[in-house]
Amino acid sequence: MNKRLAVFSFVLCLTLIWFQSIVLAASDLATIEDLRISTSDDKVRIVADADKEVDYQSFALSSPNRIVVDLSNATLGRNVSKEIDVDNRYVEKVRVAQFEKDVVRIVVESPVKRNDYDVFGIVGGSSAYRVAMDFGQISYLNGSSGSNYSTGSSSSSASNSGNSYKPSNISVDSSAKSVLKGKVITIDPGHGGSDSGAVGPSGLYEKTATLKIGLNVAEMLKKSGAKVYITRKTDKDVYGPNASATAELQARCNVGNWSNSDIFVSIHLDSFTAPSAQGTTGYYYVNGSYDSQKLATYVKDGVIEQIGTPDRGAKTCNFYVVKNTEMPATLVEVAFVSNPDEEAILKSEDGIKKAAKGIFNGIVRYFQS
Numbered sequence: 001m002n003k004r005l006a007v008f009s010f011v012l013c014l015t016l017i018w019f020q021s022i023v024l025a026a027s028d029l030a031t032i033e034d035l036r037i038s039t040s041d042d043k044v045r046i047v048a049d050a051d052k053e054v055d056y057q058s059f060a061l062s063s064p065n066r067i068v069v070d071l072s073n074a075t076l077g078r079n080v081s082k083e084i085d086v087d088n089r090y091v092e093k094v095r096v097a098q099f100e101k102d103v104v105r106i107v108v109e110s111p112v113k114r115n116d117y118d119v120f121g122i123v124g125g126s127s128a129y130r131v132a133m134d135f136g137q138i139s140y141l142n143g144s145s146g147s148n149y150s151t152g153s154s155s156s157s158a159s160n161s162g163n164s165y166k167p168s169n170i171s172v173d174s175s176a177k178s179v180l181k182g183k184v185i186t187i188d189p190g191h192g193g194s195d196s197g198a199v200g201p202s203g204l205y206e207k208t209a210t211l212k213i214g215l216n217v218a219e220m221l222k223k224s225g226a227k228v229y230i231t232r233k234t235d236k237d238v239y240g241p242n243a244s245a246t247a248e249l250q251a252r253c254n255v256g257n258w259s260n261s262d263i264f265v266s267i268h269l270d271s272f273t274a275p276s277a278q279g280t281t282g283y284y285y286v287n288g289s290y291d292s293q294k295l296a297t298y299v300k301d302g303v304i305e306q307i308g309t310p311d312r313g314a315k316t317c318n319f320y321v322v323k324n325t326e327m328p329a330t331l332v333e334v335a336f337v338s339n340p341d342e343e344a345i346l347k348s349e350d351g352i353k354k355a356a357k358g359i360f361n362g363i364v365r366y367f368q369s
């Protein structure tokens with residue numbers, strides 16, 4: 001074989017290998033086959049249908065306000081509309097484009113605030129994989145819901161988890177026992193698993209503190225003879241990782257509703273951009289019963305007595321878990337994790353025990369009154 005032919009064969013070979021790798025890579029990509037938009041009174045749902053699993057990541061941009069969802073390892077199908085006018089109070093316009101070779105970008109122009117949208121994956125169904133985006137009245141917590149930045153990965157944060165946490169042996173007196181005996185109570189430690197909740201300036205996760213407090217409250221209630229249900233005992237999502245806000249929160253409500261609990265107490269930490277914000281708030285549903293208001297007030301007061309936080313009052317709200325539970329319910333914002341002093345309280349075992357004792361005392365007083 002002459003030299004020139006050998007070089008030519010070699011180059012041809014390389015070219016073929018390179019070409020084949022491109023073809024392989026292209027066929028690995030998911031195709032976004034459809035982008036469906038449905039509207040109802042309280043929300044707009046946008047669903048991207050892919051022919052195989054895609055990873056997704058979302059983030060918000062301002063002026064104009066828009067939420068961007070990147071679907072990676074994906075190409076845009078030929079028949080998908082590139083621009084859709086929704087002209088709804090939750091969504092103005094949806095645009096979709098091949099942003100990079102393997103990234104399809106969906107841009108949703110929407111005026112909703114960060115707790116009023118959610119991006120989540122749905123596996124299964126006729127299409128192998130869907131990414132759904134909800135915009136509208138899905139707001140549920142004034143703390144961070146984690147839904148403003150979510151990824152398709154189902155891995156959850158391993159650190160800061162409180163998974164091995166054992167509640168303390170806090171004594172309860174006999175009067176509490178006589179009040180609580182036989183009462184059915186659901187305790188809901190806010191967030192968990194893929195949703196860390198708000199994060200304090202020195203790194204305390206809301207989900208970690210709420211779990212520790214919740215486990216201590218549950219322990220004291222059990223000791224007093226109450227029948228206690230807790231929505232989670234470990235660092236996990238109640239419904240499942242990266243579920244929609246509604247699915248996750250409904251799963252928590254179900255624990256209370258299906259057990260016919262007498263009361264439902266959801267435990268959260270507050271958070272605000274200004275680190276100076278501080279204090280304890282007892283929330284109850286705006287159309288809730290007088291008993292819910294009473295429960296919110298006593299629980300909040302109990303916490304304040306123990307940890308000495310400023311009183312932000314008992315306030316009405318529209319949070320999902322107090323709205324969709326069928327018994328008197330409160331969501332207590334124990335303190336601001338964004339405030340360095342209050343974060344320090346909740347990082348200490350003493351602070352956790354006191355917060356739990358305060359919630360417990362509030363529950364006892366509620367049943368006493």
Ligand SMILES: [Zn+2]
Pocket residue numbers: 141142143144190191197198206268269
């Ligand atoms: Zn929260």
